[in-house]
Amino acid sequence: MSSQRLTVVVTRRLPEPVERRLAELFDVELRENDVPMTRAELIQAVKKADVLVPTLNDRIDAGLLAQAGDQLKLIANYGAGVDHIDVHTARQHGILVSNTPGVSADDTADMTMALILGVTRRLPEGLAIMQSGEWDGWSPTQLLGGRVAGRRLGILGLGRIGQAVARRAAAFGMQIHYHNRHRLRPEIEAALDAHYWESLDQMVARMDVISVNCPHTPSTFHLMNARRLKLMKPDAVIVNTSRGEVIDENALTRMLRAGEIAGAGLDVYEHGADINPRLRELPNVVALPHMASATVEGRIEMGEKVLLNIKTFDDGHRPPDQVVPGML
Structure with missing residues (x-):
């Protein structure tokens, strides 16, 4: 297990129970307002985070990953789809990617x-x-x-x-x-x-x-x-x-x-x-405004998967929902 708490940066507001549990387990930086991060804010996030928790609105491309700090080792996506993340480039940088399949x-x-x-x-x-x-x-x-x-x-x-x-x-x-x-x-x-x-x-x-x-x-x-x-x-x-x-x-x-x-x-x-x-x-x-998975129960379950992926990674193991390029 890590000797110090991971620095986790979350790009959007998540359900309150999920944010509370993240704060209990990690040094977490939560979003104050529920709007997508700007490109500049995402760059700052990947420069300081050990773990980034993005959503589908965040474009995690090769250009962004090139500016990530050496400490960024996990992108724990809040959502099942990862087409907004350059998984191949992340792997080349030694960064794992996980998602939240099966919840919604x-x-x-x-x-x-x-x-x-x-x-x-x-x-x-x-x-x-x-x-x-x-x-x-x-x-x-x-x-x-x-x-x-x-x-x-x-x-x-x-x-x-x-x-x-x-x-x-x-x-x-x-x-x-x-x-x-x-x-x-x-x-x-x-x-x-x-x-x-x-x-x-x-x-x-x-x-x-x-x-x-x-x-x-x-x-x-x-x-x-x-x-x-x-x-x-x-x-x-x-x-x-x-x-x-x-x-x-x-x-x-x-x-x-x-x-x-x-x-x-x-x-x-x-x-x-x-x-x-x-x-x-x-x-x-x-x-409809992309609300097919918008249930309280589903959003909390997605957060629980994010927590499990980060905690498993922090304990030195492979995240259970790791995404690898061969899966895409």
Whole structure:
């Protein structure tokens, strides 16, 4: 065990129980306000920290890592995705990287189903009418949506979250289909009653709902590009609770505006908070502010994983959730 307490710098406000426990265990520098660090602040952080605790808003690239002090030995990311961290360069500098996998699968799957229902049942339009005060009573033909039971759901990425989505969708009577880089074991397919498509193009062309649940990697950037989006049926919808970069957002916007895709439910965006205003204003889009994993329980569990990774590292062992380049 270390003879002195680690210096830990946290880049954003975390749930109070997590911050309190960090302060008990380490010499921690907490964020006073809940805004992302500037580049200059990140540079100062990596120069003095033994452990940096960043979030997805922090760009930990080669340029930043080149300015890190020799004492920085662990980047304990608060979140599962690490596409904002140059893991390869960190490894070259002798810096370990850890994340918090598996915590938000159920929360994200819940929100995926909420988006599917929100788009197919036209919830935003109903809310807008009620908030405007213009609703004058029930009508047999008002805001007619579609029933989800019996629809084909194509899951792009049947990992932890994708499988949680499949279980929920099956309870709603949806048919489960999926595409992965590698087919799952037969017993997993059988448990989920999931049909595997080796060809993503063929799956996309036949689904009523597409759910994007794969991580953002160089191979998945714009996986749903303009050509592939055009394969979707005109009455199909697409939801994304994974990473915005997987979908070509401009192409999606054009097709939604033209009625070539029936609707979209989005919790993530290609350029972060810089959302295409034409996409934001569409009535057939349910747009949420990256809140799929935003539960009190989930955020605390993420913090507990960060604590465990740092404490295990401090005790001289490999962090249980270490990320290595070969995993990406």
